[in-house]
Amino acid sequence: MLSRQFVRQNPEEVRRALDTKGVDVDLDHILDIDEEWRELKAEGDNLRHQRNEVSSKIGELKREGDEEEAEEAIERSQELKEELEAVEERADELEAELERALLKLPNVPHPDAPVGGDESDNVEVDRWGFDDRRDLPKAVIPHYDLGEELDILDFERGAKVSGGGFYFAKGEGARLEHALVQFMLDLHRDEHDYTDVFPPLPVNSASMRGTGQFPKFIEDAYRLGGSNDEDYDDDDLWLLPTAEVPVTNMYRGEILLDDDLPIKHQAYSPNFRREAGEHGTETRGIVRVHQFNKVEMVNFVRPEHSYDRLDGLLDEATAVLEALGLPYRVLEMCTGDMGFTQAKKYDVEVWAPGDDMETGPEVGGRWLEVSSVSNFEEFQARRAGIQYRPEQHESAEYIHTLNASGVAVPRVVVAILEYYQNEDGTVDVPEPLQPYMGTDVIEGQEPVGESAVGDQ
Known part of the structure; x- marks a missing residue:
């Protein structure tokens, strides 16, 4: 199969392979899935970073005796956890869909291969x-x-x-x-x-x-x-x-x-x-x-x-x-x-x-x-x-x-x-x-x- 990185970086070469090999696959849909997946991965990294920062403050707030802010931090940590789980679940779904879609892409012909239809x-x-x-x-x-x-x-x-x-x-x-x-x-x-x-x-x-x-x-x-x-x-x-x-x-x-x-x-x-x-x-x-x-x-x-x-x-x-x-x-x-x-x-x-x-x-x-x-x-x-x-x-x-x-x-x-x-x-x-x-x-x-x- 073609790597997702290759497909992402060489869409026109992949499109030519589809055309010259006569394979009907919606490449734009695959690129859209990949883009959404990468956005969700970035969002997940951001949520994970936020949750780590909030979690690190909870112990500090408790040591300082600020129970009210500590409770708010705990609630925020739980919210971030739920958001992260939802993002990761959707990212996993997209990744599985992307893997299935990549299996339908043909190999790219060697540049010296004769171009023809049949x-x-x-x-x-x-x-x-x-x-x-x-x-x-x-x-x-x-x-x-x-x-x-x-x-x-x-x-x-x-x-x-x-x-x-x-x-x-x-x-x-x-x-x-x-x-x-x-x-x-x-x-x-x-x-x-x-x-x-x-x-x-x-x-x-x-x-x-x-x-x-x-x-x-x-x-x-x-x-x-x-x-x-x-x-x-x-x-x-x-x-x-x-x-x-x-x-x-x-x-x-x-x-x-x-x-x-x-x-x-x-x-x-x-x-x-x-x-x-x-x-x-x-x-x-x-x-x-x-x-x-x-x-x-x-x-x-x-x-x-x-x-x-x-x-x-x-x-x-x-x-x-x-x-x-x-x-x-x-x-x-x-x-x-x-x-x-x-x-x-x-x-x-x-x-x-x-x-x-x-x-x-x-x-x-x-x-x-x-x-x-x-x-x-x-x-x-x-x-x-x-x-x-x-x-x-x-x-x-x-x-x-x-x-x-x-x-x-x-x-x-x-x-x-x-x-x-x-x-x-x-x-x-x-x-x-x-x-x-x-x-x-x-x-x-x-x-x-x-x-x-x-x-x-």
Whole structure:
């Protein structure tokens, strides 16, 4: 979150952030609350000073035998006490209201971030793997059809068990997901110096607030044992939408030491989001689903190192796709598409050739986001109370947090099934995954059940 001091001193910068990020918040109301709160704090200090002066005179008047003036001083002290209590009560109410309002303000974009309203204003900054991409079948079968033909993806039974937006990965499909997760964890640990973390899947409301999911995105979350409204407390539990939430909040309310930094954690988790699957044609297959696997990288660094680390994170995310030989591009996100919490953000999109959608005739296929590489600066750290102490004798400062998916699994599965597809409908396994899969080709399996008889 933004500090009240920053908002107070930089209202026009905050107003620009609201405008360029497309967030509708009444900033003038927040400034009015802050002004009234500061006036009440000053009034409270004045009343407290007056009461202390009156109280100090009471004993003196009694010693001098002036009982009448002493009684008047006692009455005045009581009046000042009641006035002070009323002022403090109102100040506490305003402070709570101010804190709630500040949670609704987005992070201020980095000055270099492209200004724009939506995804059409994002800027492509890199593209890899197209000049020497492999020969594809004349008609690439989309992953959702191929997955069913090979019987490695089962959408109908997933919907039967859990509803729309869920699926079964079967046989080589399940092995492919497992192989991708383990390959990514090994890559980031062995080559990028990450420490593995296996987080709890339910997270509390304080954790969701700490990383910025609440209150803005509360409707997208899966709550355990309750309805989605704002009457939540810290005992409520939610299924995590990303491992960013528990891993970042590991250090909530703590002061880290300079010698601890940088901290680089990675975590595999399944992730749960209600919003997935509500985007037209992307509801087909596993591009947008309500549960998906992902490896997440979370970094904690000194403020002066965070933008160098952002570049490093981008390299670490794209290293996965380069190792797998999958073509991709990198977009620098404009202000209107970067998100609520980010100061600067890149999206990494893998190329999947199975559908002709919006990528244009020079490439065909479509782009699928597999990683968002983000610098939050101190925005999350301030919400979660994560600080570090540069030196033992110095005051604690807010740390900078960053994260990136390293990477989201289902869309990489889509890209592999479509990009490494052969004319006979089999799929080559990328070389780095072959030791994990125990095979170099996905051939599929015979379906089971009476419903499969007609297909044989």
